[in-house]
Amino acid sequence: MALPASLTAALEELARRPSVLVASDFDGVLAPFVQDPMDAKPLEGTIDDLAALAALPRTHAAVVSGRDLDVLTELTGLEDGSPVTRIGSHGAQSSHDDADDLGEEQQQLLERLTGDLHDVVEAHPGVRLEHKPAATVLHTRGQEEHVAEAAVRSALEVAQRHTGVKVLQGKNVVEMSVVTADKGTALKALQEKVGADAALYIGDDVTDEHAFEVMAEPDVSVKVGEGETAARFRVDSGEQVAEALRLLVRLRREATAS
């Protein structure tokens, strides 16, 4: 499906800005959803287009994800030294900075939290846990609605019992983290660091709303799929995201060639 004309016009304007940051969420945007999180694969061309953008003058590119940084690096195939910045754990980790290790108290909190979440998983067969350096995630994709709802309820009760746990609910996931971070703060920090006049950010989930909320024209914010959003534009699918990135590579090449 063709891109909305208003989005194409906004991308044309963005491409003409002196310095630009192009950033995208990973799961549900660059990579279609799958049952096993480690099977997620980026749509053809998307990572290459981000790398092509990052190679252009005064152009920066980033993938901003809830994933652990090492996992994001593996799944995107962007190796250390790549000019495409990777931001993981909803902003708590960045390939631009040295990741902070957890303090002893945070580590102990994560262990206690994860122990209790194992009980939730045992009580609701089919739901699964994903472990990250600073968070544990309950996954309910593929489960019957009543099972998923009951498991989420129990997980939220567990999170509430532990002071210092931050809850982020996404698509068929409840993430319980012992560090505070959000994609909006991370996006703004990166934009400031690289000195970009304007940014493009594409996301699909409620956690991406933090990014959309801190953006303003001439920034271009794009929501993928349905649901309430603070984004200026909307597309239906990852294929349209791939098309938008392809278009931006061409537009930015033209704009930076002159």
Ligand SMILES: O=P(O)(O)OC[C@H]1O[C@H](O[C@H]2O[C@H](CO)[C@@H](O)[C@H](O)[C@H]2O)[C@H](O)[C@@H](O)[C@@H]1O
């Ligand atoms: O910020 P994102 O890049 O969108 O990451 C958010 C979460 O993505 C992963 O979960 C989602 O994708 C899985 C694989 O397709 C899917 O099974 C799950 O239902 C989705 O919510 C990842 O596993 C989480 O750790 C991320 O926080």
